[in-house]
Amino acid sequence: MAGDVIGVGMIGLGTVGSGVAELLRDQGDLYAQRTGKRIELRRVLVRDVEKAKASGLVDPAIVTDDQEQIISAKDIDVVIEVAGGVEPIDSLMQFALEHGKHVVTANKSLLAAKGPELFAVARDHGVSIAFEASCGGGIPCVTAMTTGLMANRIDALFGILNGTCNYILTEMTGSGKTYAQALAEAQEAGFAEADPALDVSGQDAAQKLAILASLAFGVRITGDDVHAIGVDGLDLEDITLGDEMGYDIKLLAIAERWPGSKWVNIGVQPCFIKKDELLAQVAGPYNALSVHGHAAGHTLYYGQGAGQLPTASAVVSDLLGIVSGSASAAFSNMRLTPDLTQPAHILDRRDTESAYYLRMQTLDVPGVMAEVTSILGDKGISLSQVLQHESKAGEVVSLVVTTHLTRLGDVEDAAEEIAGLEPIQGEPVIIRVIEMPA
Template sequence: MMRTRPLKVALLGCGVVGSEVARIMTTHADDLAARIGAPVELAGVAVRRPDKVRGGIDPALITTDATALVKRGDIDVVVEVIGGIEPARALITTAFEHGASVVSANKALLAQDGATLYAAAERHGQDLYYEAAVAGAIPLIRPLRESLAGDKINRVMGIVNGTTNFILDKMDSTGAGYQEALDEATALGYAEADPTADVEGFDAAAKAAILAGIAFHTRVRLDDVYREGMTEVTAADFASARQMGCTIKLLAICERAADGESVTARVHPAMIPLSHPLASVREAYNAVFVEAEAAGQLMFYGPGAGGSPTASAVLGDVVAVCRNRLNEATGPGESAYTQLPVSPMGDVVTRYHISLDVADKPGVLAQVATVFAEHGVSIDTVRQHGRQDGGGEASLVVVTHRAPDAALSGTVEALRKLDTVRGVASIMRVEGE
């Protein structure tokens, strides 16, 4: 039977995502009530600019005092979609203190200080849900937290930023340069006026920290994630990738060490075989590939950003939290029992594609091979060809077998010191084989 007293929801933020959450709550009120078992009522909306016209939202609900809203005491669920660290953190913890559960889309805060939020939620007996923080509408957090809770996850690898995937996809499919592809992404609204958070990997790194923490039941913070952006990827890199039967993606990779005693989390561009499911992810879509011991390989795919997709994930959490409140229960909290250390990037073992500009004369290949051997990095293949414009230079492409990142770094440093090496044109990891 449906109870008559509505569950009250406070909305913090009414931008692209927040306004869509409010719209869906209003237009689908009857369906949401039927799924939850009680009506859901939008009880207040905290904004910075109260004079802005917000169609479909009762102006009486608008307030600029977010703190007073979460302190009301009659709020059941606070939806936080303002982003950033503060005041979001203070508002969320205040909501817990005053008896409300929280649904958040704040990847930056969860990656930097998720442990504090988890502890506050547990202390006050409230829920903290955040499906929308990673990969938009794709159901990913809940499968990792709940559906795969009985399994052992060894690796999570994915495309978790739509802007960068759009740019790299355009570079691959049209031959465009980085700046040209970025301009198109900006014109279409995929990239912000300042795209730094996306193209330099900060956005993906925050998501990687969240995914690693859930997958490996250990605390992984944003500072633990190795990060490289994709602004240096060139058309020449794509040409080399095609020769290897690969494409290039900006990947978030979280994996358990072979001995199970540590984990790593990293974000960087990488070559990936065209046969891998992630290679076919086009445009601004996201996809995450999970490798579990019992379940095997799982793929999660869909739109990773935008008002409607993100609002879908937010409302899914709202329904789950409201059901929990009706049942006087809470969902899963933090699972960090393993307390595994996060290893540095130097411990990561993978393959590498290195492009060198070298002097076009006998003996160069032997010198380069010797440097690789001295640092314990085994060479798989080598391609060398002279420059068409002459000038006494050649291009040398080396693809290695699997080796520790620290060994590769030492190799590159030594190569730069050779008189016959004019420059290291690019270094790219090869993943997903």
């Protein structure tokens, strides 16, 4: 990037924006030493100018509510977008790109919804979009996918991509709290929003997974392509029973290339993993991404997936990558982004195969086990474990089976049939059991 001083305009001055402003203010000398250039935050676009001026976070003279002062101003080289939301940010981004500004964004919703269009505009105007902060907060996992693992055909991603959900599950597992109790605690500790829907539904993780899987597999995947089951329907009893069988529960964002085919399986759901897996050790609000490459094998990236300074770290690292030219070269010359790739062939989730955990509530009457296992057997589902605690005849008891590798559609069909049996109460619970690749 030419010139000794780089002009930056920022859209938004919320949590992440304040962190970015803090880094640029406090570490200016370090960044100048590393890049040989001074980086100047020249304008901050906000809705409420007076509030931002009074905040003390940035020089009041650079606060504006006039978007033109950022997206078309001659002295702005890079636009940092940390406002969030899809509209009207998408038009602002498009204008900025059309005016030759590089863009750094933390906005996963925007990329999941409008990524291909925006990437194409950037390419047409010889500028780049950097988006490390959109996935995994302070963990440089996008960079790993676009540079350090480039030599690999990526076969699978297994991610813990939502800190709120992981905090809730860690609490449920460790302290035997119910979902409602753990959520309330997470809200109190600042790890969950007042309206936690986007997080606990798995939608947030789904958007991040769409971005990461697009890069990993070189195909176009949107947030809507990712089937998401959240943690909000989880029953403490399943966590307790899974624990007895040697499993921890994690909300996993999974993208798998179906071996030897063009098909991709992609989804977010609570899964059981063996307690000694590294992903099982990721506790509290931390995130991690396991990547399985055909050459590097299993690599894992761990850190804080959200929070002011970790996310600001990703934003500013992207900015420095644009200043040095490395991020822009990767963007311009590598054909990874979904404006250049074809829509993915998403496998129907009923046709995916995995091991499963199946819990039924049943009246403890003679013959029920025979009926259940016969339904499973008829679908060709073979069992690896069966667990039923001692009970008194006539009581309702949990009956758990785990399966070997099985087609999900068959498990769902069997569960529906089982639900119709006289002694069975309610719908069986189905949870995927992950066998991590070697």
